[in-house]
Amino acid sequence: MSPSPEKRAVVRLPRAERMHQIESAARKLFHKHGYTAARISEIAADAGISEAAIYKFYSNKRDLLHTLLKDWYMGMLDDFYEKLEGVEGARNRIKVIIWQHLKSIRECPDLCRLFYSEVRSMPDYYDTELYELNRRYTLVLVDVVKTGIASGELRPDTSSAMVRDVIFGGIEHRVTPFLMGRSEIDIDEMSTQLCDLVCQGICTPDAGQDMDRLMARLERVADRLDGKAGGG
Amino acid sequence: MSPSPEKRAVVRLPRAERMHQIESAARKLFHKHGYTAARISEIAADAGISEAAIYKFYSNKRDLLHTLLKDWYMGMLDDFYEKLEGVEGARNRIKVIIWQHLKSIRECPDLCRLFYSEVRSMPDYYDTELYELNRRYTLVLVDVVKTGIASGELRPDTSSAMVRDVIFGGIEHRVTPFLMGRSEIDIDEMSTQLCDLVCQGICTPDAGQDMDRLMARLERVADRLDGKAGGG
DNA sequence: GAATTAAGTAAATCATACTCACTAAAGCCA
DNA sequence: TGGCTTTAGTGAGTATGATTTACTTAATTC
Numbered sequence: 001m002s003p004s005p006e007k008r009a010v011v012r013l014p015r016a017e018r019m020h021q022i023e024s025a026a027r028k029l030f031h032k033h034g035y036t037a038a039r040i041s042e043i044a045a046d047a048g049i050s051e052a053a054i055y056k057f058y059s060n061k062r063d064l065l066h067t068l069l070k071d072w073y074m075g076m077l078d079d080f081y082e083k084l085e086g087v088e089g090a091r092n093r094i095k096v097i098i099w100q101h102l103k104s105i106r107e108c109p110d111l112c113r114l115f116y117s118e119v120r121s122m123p124d125y126y127d128t129e130l131y132e133l134n135r136r137y138t139l140v141l142v143d144v145v146k147t148g149i150a151s152g153e154l155r156p157d158t159s160s161a162m163v164r165d166v167i168f169g170g171i172e173h174r175v176t177p178f179l180m181g182r183s184e185i186d187i188d189e190m191s192t193q194l195c196d197l198v199c200q201g202i203c204t205p206d207a208g209q210d211m212d213r214l215m216a217r218l219e220r221v222a223d224r225l226d227g228k229a230g231g232g
Numbered sequence: 233m234s235p236s237p238e239k240r241a242v243v244r245l246p247r248a249e250r251m252h253q254i255e256s257a258a259r260k261l262f263h264k265h266g267y268t269a270a271r272i273s274e275i276a277a278d279a280g281i282s283e284a285a286i287y288k289f290y291s292n293k294r295d296l297l298h299t300l301l302k303d304w305y306m307g308m309l310d311d312f313y314e315k316l317e318g319v320e321g322a323r324n325r326i327k328v329i330i331w332q333h334l335k336s337i338r339e340c341p342d343l344c345r346l347f348y349s350e351v352r353s354m355p356d357y358y359d360t361e362l363y364e365l366n367r368r369y370t371l372v373l374v375d376v377v378k379t380g381i382a383s384g385e386l387r388p389d390t391s392s393a394m395v396r397d398v399i400f401g402g403i404e405h406r407v408t409p410f411l412m413g414r415s416e417i418d419i420d421e422m423s424t425q426l427c428d429l430v431c432q433g434i435c436t437p438d439a440g441q442d443m444d445r446l447m448a449r450l451e452r453v454a455d456r457l458d459g460k461a462g463g464g
Numbered sequence: 465g466a467a468t469t470a471a472g473t474a475a476a477t478c479a480t481a482c483t484c485a486c487t488a489a490a491g492c493c494a
Numbered sequence: 495t496g497g498c499t500t501t502a503g504t505g506a507g508t509a510t511g512a513t514t515t516a517c518t519t520a521a522t523t524c
Binding site (some may be wrong): 034035037039090091117118120121123127146148152153154155159161162163164165166167168169170171172173174180190193194197198200201202203204205209218221222229 | 265269334335342349350352353355358377380381384385386387390393394395396397399400401403404405412422425426429430431432433434435436437442446447449450453
Binding site for chain 2 (some may be wrong): 473
């Protein structure tokens with residue numbers, strides 16, 4: 001009575017449903033091991049199919065990763081438009097963008113980490129849809145800055161590209177310990193700090209010099225007047 | 233007269249010299265193909281030895297990469313100390329750091345790109361000597377900022393970590409098109425832009441508050457003068 | 465000049481993304 | 495109902511490239 005080698009019945013699912021399972025498995029395992037160390041074989045097993053079946057849906061491992069990240073970016077882009085609606089003023093809008101970006105990161109640190117550390121080093125990243133999506137995403141901030149310059153709220157010599165890179169690059173670095181699971185993140189505090197830094201700068205304001213001299217002179221005049229009034 | 237299969241004499245070199253050849257070859261080929269696509273076999277051939285010999289000097293491919301980058305970082309760190317000597321004032325010192333960092337990038341875009349895109353995604357990066365070197369490097373800026381806060385030159389609520397991340401993260405993003413060979417880079421312009429942004433911010437100054445106080449005080453004095461003058 | 469160290473090699477081994485040639489379930493339509 | 499087409503799925507490869515093993519031989523040391 002040797003156990004008959006009956007293959008368990010092949011379970012077939014509609015395309016969309018199976019893809020959903022694959023993507024869940026991929027996300028789980030990319031998170032667990034990182035992109036490179038995650039094995040297609042393990043993803044396939046987790047999704048309940050054979051290794052080869054993955055390639056019926058995705059042209060390669062990288063394509064599977066990009067599919068996950070494109071979905072994420074599309075959601076983030078929608079959030080931007082939704083949350084910016086009705087917000088007036090360059091500084092307020094910049095604050096919303098920073099806050100919202102941080103919130104997206106806190107919600108999906110696994111995807112964020114994949115984006116930061118895996119995607120951009122790949123050959124031809126700059127020819128992918130994902131790159132195009134990322135551009136559209138950062139463009140929202142660039143447009144806000146340009147509008148702010150035009151309205152006079154922001155300095156006319158502001159480089160919008162520099163602002164974009166300082167904000168998104170700054171966040172990327174600032175958020176890394178959190179993505180590595182080494183710290184928590186306080187979105188309100190961080191967004192305030194960053195927005196203040198970008199808007200006001202870090203130097204102590206020295207409108208001081210002129211203003212102080214003016215104020216001092218005025219006080220002397222006032223004192224004299226007061227003195228006169230007291231003496232009369 | 234078949235050509236005898238004489239193996240060409242094995243050329244032996246002293247350790248340091250051979251390592252130098254390997255590292256030159258590695259740098260060349262990492263630059264040409266990127267880290268992942270560069271083949272150990274090709275590096276070995278270029279350095280004039282067999283594949284296996286590489287492993288007499290480096291424990292693996294990653295170790296070879298780190299060796300290149302550690303050298304680079306050590307040079308950059310020396311540059312920082314040298315160029316900061318005698319520079320006074322937080323803002324000036326920040327400017328020097330930005331300028332110097334940009335210069336290091338322009339001099340070795342190949343190494344910089346490897347650092348940005350390959351190294352930090354690797355498992356256990358945060359346990360490597362290279363990470364430690366990078367920390368020491370960015371710490372130079374953090375110390376400058378802290379000193380500036382203590383001296384009153386910088387706002388007391390400045391987060392030195394945020395400044396560090398905004399500057400190095402901003403530069404990383406700003407410099408990417410150059411690293412991809414898609415644009416040139418103007419160090420003077422870029423360092424001025426970034427330093428101004430970080431120090432002054434992008435909002436048009438609203439001397440507003442001080443001005444309001446001054447104006448209010450002046451009005452009170454004037455009222456009294458008018459009153460006196462009118463009554464006499 | 466024997467013993468030891470260090471530079472070097474050829475030929476495996478191993479891991480894993482991806483391909484090939486095929487099977488069979490589902491849906492369609494007469 | 496039964497033939498036809500489409501498509502989910504598979505098992506058994508192939509290919510590639512980093513790393514290991516077991517060995518050879520030139521230099522160095524005393």
